[in-house]
Amino acid sequence: MKHLNFRKTMLGLLVGATVLAGASYANAxxxxxxxxxxxxxxxxxxxxxxxxxxxxxxxxxxxxxxxxxxxxxxxxxxxxxxxxxxxxxxxxxxxxxxxxxxxxxxxxxxxxxxxxxxxxxxxxxxxxxxxxxxxxxxxxxxxxxxxxxxxxGGLIHTLDKPVRSLEDLKGLRLRTPSPAVSAMLESYGASPVGLPPSAIYENLQKGNIDGLVTTWDLVNAVKANELLKYHTDAGAYVxxxxxxxxxxxxxxxxxxxxxxxxxxxxxxxxxxxxxxxxKWEAAGKADAVKHGNEIIKIDDKTRAEWKDAVQPMIKEYLEGLKAKGVKDPEAIYQRAQELVTQFDTKYHAGDK
Missing domain, CATH: 3.40.190.170 (Bacterial extracellular solute-binding protein, family 7)
Structure with a gap:
């Protein structure tokens, strides 16, 4: 009987110590x-x-x-x-x-x-x-x-009008994430609209915007694939x-x-x-496919045309940064190009 009581006492002490230790860590x-x-x-x-x-x-x-x-x-x-x-x-x-x-x-x-x-x-x-x-x-x-x-590289997502060429962008009201992307859209004849992610779905639904420029990930996160019909994969910006x-x-x-x-x-x-x-982009693209939306892939020739068309905008944008306190934006842009090439070679040398 004494042995039994001793065992119970020791077991109780061990359980108590474990509980105290757990509580101690939880409150640590x-x-x-x-x-x-x-x-x-x-x-x-x-x-x-x-x-x-x-x-x-x-x-x-x-x-x-x-x-x-x-x-x-x-x-x-x-x-x-x-x-x-x-x-x-x-x-x-x-x-x-x-x-x-x-x-x-x-x-x-x-x-x-x-x-x-x-x-x-x-x-x-x-x-x-x-x-x-x-x-x-x-x-x-x-x-x-x-x-x-x-x-x-972001896409152009639209409700009713597919974007297959620069001409298709003219007049479209597109949600934009930044001044740089807004400048690009304006150079193409589109009208950029600044909206937080939380306002995208409602404004698409009401027809206040014709689409948006963003990632697969974000259109999936805000459930916009339910409304969108076309996704133009131009890789035009980040x-x-x-x-x-x-x-x-x-x-x-x-x-x-x-x-x-x-x-x-x-x-x-x-x-x-x-x-x-x-991972995030793959999930967003899969969701668009599930909704039956059309994915438009811009070929290399068309992409080169888009890139050439936006060069004056890039020059103007970099020049405008000087008034915002950026000392040598052209040097930063040149260094960015060098680094992108370096990391593309490192990570994507085998990509087409």
Missing amino acids: AEITLKISHYLPPSHGFQKDFLEPWAKQLEEKTHGKVEVKIYDATSAFGKIDRQADQVRAGVIDMAVGLNGIPRDRYPAASIIEMPFLVKYADSGSETLWNLYKEGMLGSDYKDFKVLALFTHE AGFYFLMNQKKFDSLPEDVRKAIDEISGDPLVAKFGGWWD
């Missing part, structure tokens, strides 16, 4: 960091990018850091407020679109020049290297920059994105936490965007 987080983004919680930005990144940080700090993510459905999810919230310290980190609000990152907008970038990996590596080389000037000067990246942190917040963190953030950001993080965009 000394630091809570908040991240915001402007897309739904089901989007790859959260599922493939931010949630795994947050888990890595929590593991590397042995539970010292807890990360909370706020998506488009939260009070922190407005696309035009992402960087401002970080600067104000309301949010510690954010993922945002460079072109909204307009002209916020003029030097970085050079990555969005028409027909410069075709692939997300090359575009992301190029933008990140321009930043590391100090070519982006005062862009992002108030932040700890965790990553910069681009998407794949948009730039940022992952920023409040610099003062970063500086206030313990050394081991700062080290952990650095280890999972920058080069190793930027290197992942090519694979992620491939």
Whole structure:
């Protein structure tokens, strides 16, 4: 009987210790960091990018850091407020679109020049290297920059009118993600319309816009394939994105936490965007096919015509950046071209 009681006592102590240990670990987080983004919680930005990144940080700090993510459905999810919230310290980190609000990152907008970038990996590596080389000037000067990246070459998605030539673009009202892309559309005779992603579906449905220029991924994320009929794969442009942190917040963190953030950001993080965009684009394209939409592939000859037609716009846009404080936009553009060629050769030498 004594042996039985002893065994029960020891078992109780072990169970209690386990519960206490679990509770201790669960409450071990000394630091809570908040991240915001402007897309739904089901989007790859959260599922493939931010949630795994947050888990890595929590593991590397042995539970010292807890990360909370706020998506488009939260009070922190407005696309035009992402960087401002970080600067104000309301949010510690954010993922945002460079072109909204307009002209916020003029030097970085050079990555969005028409027909410069075709692939997300090359575009992301190029933008990140321009930043590391100090070519982006005062862009992002108030932040700890965790990553910069681009998407794949974007498409032209339309409701009722297929776009097979430059002539087809004239007069179309198309949603645009940035001033650089707006300038491209205007040069082709289209009318750019600035809208946040959350407003795309409603404006398509009401006929306020004829279509949009964006990725397969975004039209899928906002359910626009339900309304769209045509998708023109021209690979005409990309948009730039940022992952920023409040610099003062970063500086206030313990050394081991700062080290952990650095280890999972920058080069190793930027290197992942090519694979992620491939996945996200494939899902969006598959959704368009499921809806029976027509996919129009622009051939090399037509693509060359489009590229030639937009050269005056590129020259004018680069010249206009000087008035926005960019010292030598032509040099940045030249360096961007060199880097894109370098990374295309590295990642896509066998591609046709």
